[in-house]
Amino acid sequence: MLNPKKIEQIIQQIQDVLPQGVKDLGQDAEAKVKQTLQAQLAKLDLVTREEFDVQTQVLMRTREKLTELEKRLEQILAQQENH
Template identity: 50%
Template sequence: MIDLKNLDDLARKLSDLVPPGLKDARADLEQNFKSTLQAGLGKLDLVTREEFEVQRAVLLRTREKLDAMERALTVLEAKLAEPGASKN
């Protein structure tokens, strides 16, 4: 979910960039900036930091399991390649 405080801060910073002649419309512009930012960010396929960290942990565990399986396969292949290994 998008942090609304950060969105408010960004809209406020954008409204601060408004030329002095348009300062009367500053509040309206700030609200428009905020609405536009919310709409644009809402269309993006974003995940929360928590969801990202969960998926990162899953990927790390999967990599660890894959590495262990690759090591076990290497050991098995070495045993099969030894002279005198039984062949079925």
């Protein structure tokens, strides 16, 4: 789910462009917009920034291990060629 602060920013941007009559509907309208926005965002296949960062770190470690294994394999193959 997205950061609640981001949702608040989006809601504020929507409210800023609404006509004054709509703004006067008050907190009920704000709650409905927020609820609808959260429901629609929940339907999207999104990950949090934290989850993304964790997976990025996992991928980096995996790449490092793969590079190390490739080097070791090259060394082993080079040793076999020399014998």
